[in-house]
Amino acid sequence: MSVELTGAEITIRCLQEEGVECIFGYPGGAVLFLYDELFKQDKVRHILVRHEQAALHAADGYARSSNKVGVALVTSGPGVTNAVTGIATAYLDSIPLVIISGQVPTNAIGLDAFQEVDTVGITRPCVKHNFLVSDISELATTIKKAFYIASTGRPGPVLVDIPKDVTQQKAPFVYPEKLTMRSYNPVVKGNAKQIKKAVDLIVSAKRPIIYTGGGVILSDAAKLLTELTRLLNYPCTNTLMGLGGYPATDKQFIGMLGMHGTYEANMAMQYCDVLIAVGARFDDRVIGNPKHFSNESRKIVHIDIDPSSISKRVKVDVPIVGNVPDVLKELIKLLKNSKEEPDKTALQEWWHQIDTWRARDCLKYDRDSSIIKPQMVVEKLYEVTKGDAFITSDVGQHQMWAAQFYKFDKPRRWINSGGLGTMGFGMPAAMGAQLANPKAKVACVTGEASIQMCIQELSTCKQYKLPLKIVNLNNRYMGMVRQWQEFFHGNRYSESYMDALPDFIRLAESYGHVGIKIERPEEVEDALKEAFKLKDQLVFLDFITDQTENVFPMVPGGKGLSEMILV
Amino acid sequence: MENEAGALSRVAGLFSARGYNIESLSVAPTEDPTLSRMTLVTKGSDDVIEQVTKQLNKLIEVVKVIDLTDGNHIERELMLVKIKAVGSDRDEIKRLVDIFRGSIIDVTEKSYTVELTGTSAKLDAFLDNIDNSIVLETVRTGASGIGRGDWVLKV
Numbered sequence A: 001m002s003v004e005l006t007g008a009e010i011t012i013r014c015l016q017e018e019g020v021e022c023i024f025g026y027p028g029g030a031v032l033f034l035y036d037e038l039f040k041q042d043k044v045r046h047i048l049v050r051h052e053q054a055a056l057h058a059a060d061g062y063a064r065s066s067n068k069v070g071v072a073l074v075t076s077g078p079g080v081t082n083a084v085t086g087i088a089t090a091y092l093d094s095i096p097l098v099i100i101s102g103q104v105p106t107n108a109i110g111l112d113a114f115q116e117v118d119t120v121g122i123t124r125p126c127v128k129h130n131f132l133v134s135d136i137s138e139l140a141t142t143i144k145k146a147f148y149i150a151s152t153g154r155p156g157p158v159l160v161d162i163p164k165d166v167t168q169q170k171a172p173f174v175y176p177e178k179l180t181m182r183s184y185n186p187v188v189k190g191n192a193k194q195i196k197k198a199v200d201l202i203v204s205a206k207r208p209i210i211y212t213g214g215g216v217i218l219s220d221a222a223k224l225l226t227e228l229t230r231l232l233n234y235p236c237t238n239t240l241m242g243l244g245g246y247p248a249t250d251k252q253f254i255g256m257l258g259m260h261g262t263y264e265a266n267m268a269m270q271y272c273d274v275l276i277a278v279g280a281r282f283d284d285r286v287i288g289n290p291k292h293f294s295n296e297s298r299k300i301v302h303i304d305i306d307p308s309s310i311s312k313r314v315k316v317d318v319p320i321v322g323n324v325p326d327v328l329k330e331l332i333k334l335l336k337n338s339k340e341e342p343d344k345t346a347l348q349e350w351w352h353q354i355d356t357w358r359a360r361d362c363l364k365y366d367r368d369s370s371i372i373k374p375q376m377v378v379e380k381l382y383e384v385t386k387g388d389a390f391i392t393s394d395v396g397q398h399q400m401w402a403a404q405f406y407k408f409d410k411p412r413r414w415i416n417s418g419g420l421g422t423m424g425f426g427m428p429a430a431m432g433a434q435l436a437n438p439k440a441k442v443a444c445v446t447g448e449a450s451i452q453m454c455i456q457e458l459s460t461c462k463q464y465k466l467p468l469k470i471v472n473l474n475n476r477y478m479g480m481v482r483q484w485q486e487f488f489h490g491n492r493y494s495e496s497y498m499d500a501l502p503d504f505i506r507l508a509e510s511y512g513h514v515g516i517k518i519e520r521p522e523e524v525e526d527a528l529k530e531a532f533k534l535k536d537q538l539v540f541l542d543f544i545t546d547q548t549e550n551v552f553p554m555v556p557g558g559k560g561l562s563e564m565i566l567v
Numbered sequence B: 001m002e003n004e005a006g007a008l009s010r011v012a013g014l015f016s017a018r019g020y021n022i023e024s025l026s027v028a029p030t031e032d033p034t035l036s037r038m039t040l041v042t043k044g045s046d047d048v049i050e051q052v053t054k055q056l057n058k059l060i061e062v063v064k065v066i067d068l069t070d071g072n073h074i075e076r077e078l079m080l081v082k083i084k085a086v087g088s089d090r091d092e093i094k095r096l097v098d099i100f101r102g103s104i105i106d107v108t109e110k111s112y113t114v115e116l117t118g119t120s121a122k123l124d125a126f127l128d129n130i131d132n133s134i135v136l137e138t139v140r141t142g143a144s145g146i147g148r149g150d151w152v153l154k155v
């Protein structure tokens, strides 16, 4: 007979069994027994954030930067509702998280008890799965399932809601070694016949393109993707979520595609004859108007672990349901043995065409400006960090410039909220990335509006000595909103001016950090160098940038990919 | 699907969240008490039905999804309908119930309660044949479906 433990002990033991080293949370009435158990042990480190939204983003950044499951712990009621934005953020980008939430005691559920909300109901549409544990005998298995579901197949957040009385009750503890779930068996290997079909199509291409997304990052398939792309000598483009999946400094890389993608990537996407999609979901920000996209006759191969990602917005010709690395390995093997070879002359012509598009230099900006150009700050950040930092971002123009101008050669270095587009994500995500990679350089590229959405986390950074570099591209506007208003709403800047900004330098200093204000282009590089020299300090770099700068290229909503507004 | 609390709301939630419509839905435990079987009737283009099927399959508690209209199938729905029955209507209604092979299961001086099973179309047809103004109450279960012949849906 195994020993009897309380529900709280069991929960923490489960986390230990899963090898969880770090969790992010905020205490409250319903989770007091859990916090008591955390107190009594030292295997699982708890990071106390200042707002539950940040706990989720930090766990998320931790997961994205490490490929471990991120874990957050929040109390019932407002603890959960505060966490919802973070849960939805992780859900839309398919990030593996386990969220443990406290709930009112089982006998109080449904009575509008103090700090009671229907957590399972509120979070249902934005989790991969969730559980209410009403019986302590199911607690350990449920937590095991949560980790399993979160990290396998298409990853995602899984929430486990534990009523307070369950954390108090006792039960024997056995952590199940294996799980079998008859209703959950994600596919791994791709169908051999489909892979064979894909190979035939791939070698027959005259104007091919490889389009990859978050699935390559999530499944750690960057090396295999690089091998495949080089083997074929085909051009490669990444989605916002797929950056780092293929080295951005490589000549076969043609940049990000989509709404703010490069001219060459979008044109190649529109005019290719064979499209090889790998772990990407044909998002509306990526293909523009699907009607325009479908007008072109092209054949599509789509590799994705989630059947519902396939043929959702764009019909594909060769669907392959499977795990990216498994399918790529098989593809590479078959391609190496294939007697057919791609048409070299056609490919050469295609590359020639792409180079003509490239020559358009769609990311150019005024390098001689006497006002700081935000693009230049990101370029300098890239140089100063030698392209080797973890870069998180918030949401807006700065996010797009970070994506366009920081050349990500490695996966998991670019951490941003693409699907939900959550302002406030950047700094807490950077905290998570820093905790998962204590020795690494971590910078958060943000804007003066976004950073204020989780600014309270400067306090958490102080407490845990997280030496983040906050790169604030301060244009005094919700720049992305202002840009749309300029283009599509007759320059009426309705409520997009950021008035009454704090003095970010003194604000940072009041939390015990270093603040630097940079107003001239020639100071940018030195400021960044100085910031990274301060290895143990969080440095808030407030760059006063050009208010009028816009993100180009831009595919306006409802337009086809080739209808870009160019600078 | 797993016979668990919350499974039904996940299915219902999926339909409303993604804008699919539910024409009807019926669900109850099966011979294996850990499993429930649900028959859900929806309408949509082939593409929509494909997405509905894929999205349902993604739900962790859903064990298996089949589209009964892909093959031969049998479909039945139960309806209880309370009808105002006075004067000459009483015979008229009785005759109609016989034609539709239903039965009158409760009688008062002013009303009949009729039980009728069949395809949803048959129940519609029955109602079409009764003057709407004397229909007092209708309760329908929604269709339950099963494949024809020896073929069985097993998990």
Ligand SMILES: Cc1cc2nc3c(=O)[nH]c(=O)nc-3n(C[C@H](O)[C@H](O)[C@H](O)COP(=O)(O)OP(=O)(O)OC[C@H]3O[C@@H](n4cnc5c(N)ncnc54)[C@H](O)[C@@H]3O)c2cc1C
Pocket (backbone or CB within 6 Å): A092, A093, A094, A153, A154, A155, A212, A213, A214, A215, A216, A218, A219, A238, A239, A240, A241, A242, A256, A257, A258, A259, A260, A261, A278, A279, A280, A281, A282, A283, A285, A286, A303, A304, A305, A306, A309, A322, A323, A324, A325, A395, A396, A399, A417, A418, A419, A420, A421, A422, A480
């Ligand atoms: C202001 C703003 C502007 C934006 N502009 C752009 C833009 O210009 N260009 C752009 O690309 N995006 C842009 N986005 C992001 C966009 O909204 C989407 O988030 C993004 O395009 C989705 O990327 P993805 O297709 O790689 O899919 P992800 O959301 O990363 O999804 C990953 C896919 O991979 C699959 N997958 C996961 N794991 C595996 C596995 N192991 N094996 C196989 N498949 C797997 C999943 O099922 C899923 O289909 C913008 C966002 C914001 C906020």
Ligand SMILES: Cc1ncc(C[n+]2csc(CCOP(=O)(O)OP(=O)(O)O)c2C)c(N)n1
Pocket (backbone or CB within 6 Å): A394, A395, A396, A397, A398, A399, A421, A422, A423, A424, A446, A447, A448, A449, A450, A451, A473, A475, A477, A478, A479, A480, A481
């Ligand atoms: C929580 C949230 N609210 C609103 C928005 C809509 N939105 C997108 S970008 C943006 C402005 C961001 O401004 P800032 O952080 O200063 O970045 P900039 O675009 O100026 O670089 C807003 C309000 C959002 N993405 N997230």
Ligand SMILES: [Mg+2]
Pocket (backbone or CB within 6 Å): A396, A447, A448, A449, A473, A474, A475, A476, A477, A478, A479
């Ligand atoms: Mg701004």
